[in-house]
Amino acid sequence: MGHPEDAPSGSVWEQDLPTLRPIIDAGLALDTTLGVAGLPQSGTGQSCWLTGQNAVRLMGKGGAGEHFGPHPGPTLQALLRESALPVRLKQAGLSAALLNFYPPGYFAAHAKRPRYGCFPFSFLAAGLALNPLDLPSISPTLGLRYGSPWAATQTLSELAYMGEQVARAAQHRDLLVLDLWLSDLLGHEGKPDAPPELGAAGRRYMQHLDAFLGGVLGAGGRAVISSDHGNFEDLRIKSHTTARVPFAGSGVDLGRPHDIVQAGAVMAGWFGLLERTHS
Numbered sequence: 001m002g003h004p005e006d007a008p009s010g011s012v013w014e015q016d017l018p019t020l021r022p023i024i025d026a027g028l029a030l031d032t033t034l035g036v037a038g039l040p041q042s043g044t045g046q047s048c049w050l051t052g053q054n055a056v057r058l059m060g061k062g063g064a065g066e067h068f069g070p071h072p073g074p075t076l077q078a079l080l081r082e083s084a085l086p087v088r089l090k091q092a093g094l095s096a097a098l099l100n101f102y103p104p105g106y107f108a109a110h111a112k113r114p115r116y117g118c119f120p121f122s123f124l125a126a127g128l129a130l131n132p133l134d135l136p137s138i139s140p141t142l143g144l145r146y147g148s149p150w151a152a153t154q155t156l157s158e159l160a161y162m163g164e165q166v167a168r169a170a171q172h173r174d175l176l177v178l179d180l181w182l183s184d185l186l187g188h189e190g191k192p193d194a195p196p197e198l199g200a201a202g203r204r205y206m207q208h209l210d211a212f213l214g215g216v217l218g219a220g221g222r223a224v225i226s227s228d229h230g231n232f233e234d235l236r237i238k239s240h241t242t243a244r245v246p247f248a249g250s251g252v253d254l255g256r257p258h259d260i261v262q263a264g265a266v267m268a269g270w271f272g273l274l275e276r277t278h279s
Contacts, residue, residue, distance in 0.1 A: 001183050002230030002243025003029040011233050012202040019214040020206070023225070027248025031259040032229050034065070039240040041069030042184070045228030045260060046118035047076045051083040052265030071115045084122035085264075088273050089175060096175040098123045099166065101137040102130050119179040135173075136165045141182045142208040150186070150201035156211040163215020170221050174271065180209070187231030190238045198235055222251030226263065 004013035004024060013021070032040040034048070034056045044067050047055035058075055060066030072080060081087065089096045098119060107130075110116060120130055131137060143154030154162075170176050186202050216223050230243030247254055247263050252270065257263040 001187065001227050001232035001245070002234065002241055003246050004233070005029055006230065006241075006243035007233035008236065010199075012199070012206050012235070013233065015203055015206065017206060017210040019217060020210040020225075023213075023248045023250055024246050027225075027246055028254055028257065028263075029244035030226070030247050030257060030263055032245055033242050034259055034261065036060075036065035036067060038067045039242065040229035041067040041240065042228050043069030043072045043076055043118060045069070047072060047079055047084075048260045049226065049228060049264045049267075050085050050118060050122050051079055052261060052268050053079065053083060054261045055079060070117065072118050072121060076118070077121065080118060080122045081125045084118075084125060085175070085268060085271075085273075086123045086126040086128060086177075088268065089271060090126040090128065092271065092273065094174040094271060095172075096123070096126070096177065097128060097132050097135055097173055098130060099132075099136060099138045099176055099178045100130070101139050117179070117181075119177065123177075135169050135176070136162065138162060138166070138178055140178070140180050142180065142205060142212060144182060144201065144205055144208065146182075148189075148201075149197040150182075150204070152204060152208070154208070156207065159208050159211040160215035160218070163212040163217075163221070164219040165215075167216045167219035167221030183227075183232040187233075187235065187240075188238050190231070190235040192236050194235050202232065202235060217250055222249070224249035224252050224254075224267070226260070228260070 007013050032045055034054060036056050044055045055076055056067055057065045059068045086096045143152055143159055144150045145153055182205060189198050226247045227245040230241035233243055234241055255266040257266050
């Protein structure tokens with residue numbers, strides 16, 4: 001989702017988010033367009049974050065660049081196999097895990113037609129299992145139903161407790177990742193005459209994220225938050241946007257990146273990984 005500075009009046013950012021909003025306001029707002037025309041997409045955007053390399057410029061003809069997604073095709077898959085952060089952490093003898101819960105139907109569908117998103121693809125490329133049995137399993141809907149009106153299935157207290165569990169688990173891992181995609185789904189429901197329940201669901205989701213993050217930080221965890229593109233910040237439209245995205249955190253040095261490629265390199269640097277150029 002886009003940064004609140006680039007969101008229209010009345011966005012889901014405009015509510016009391018006592019943990020999330022101060023962190024976002026103290027952080028950075030990053031460019032996702034990378035000088036290439038068109039709307040940023042998940043395939044290239046997430047690849048930029050995961051590798052610290054300009055995946056957008058790898059796409060298109062003659063080095064012109066192209067925003068591509070949502071799933072990584074052969075070019076991006078090759079980049080991720082070589083340079084994705086989970087791959088490099090594993091090679092360096094460090095530990096990482098993806099906390100998303102994937103239901104049985106997910107694996108059945110991909111057994112017939114593999115179309116993994118960048119995050120599960122990268123962890124699998126590193127030889128790391130999805131749904132790791134020794135870690136908390138977190139639904140990326142963060143306690144909302146998957147479908148209108150996206151009713152709550154968990155309380156804010158339960159979300160905070162989940163965050164505490166993640167913070168405790170992080171004491172035994174170098175990196176834990178959560179790929180939260182419901183905001184993108186809600187963003188693609190946007191339209192000029194969006195029903196009130198969409199805005200209500202968006203605000204509810206942000207409240208759930210705030211509670212979860214409060215649990216993580218309250219239990220002594222460190223966290224970093226960002227996105228691959230804008231859309232959820234403007235529910236008047238259903239497309240992605242060119243809004244800048246947050247790069248914010250607690251207990252980490254964000255550095256001074258201006259875009260998502262530079263920020264991806266900053267994150268790799270936290271683990272002592274040298275900047276890598278795609279071969």
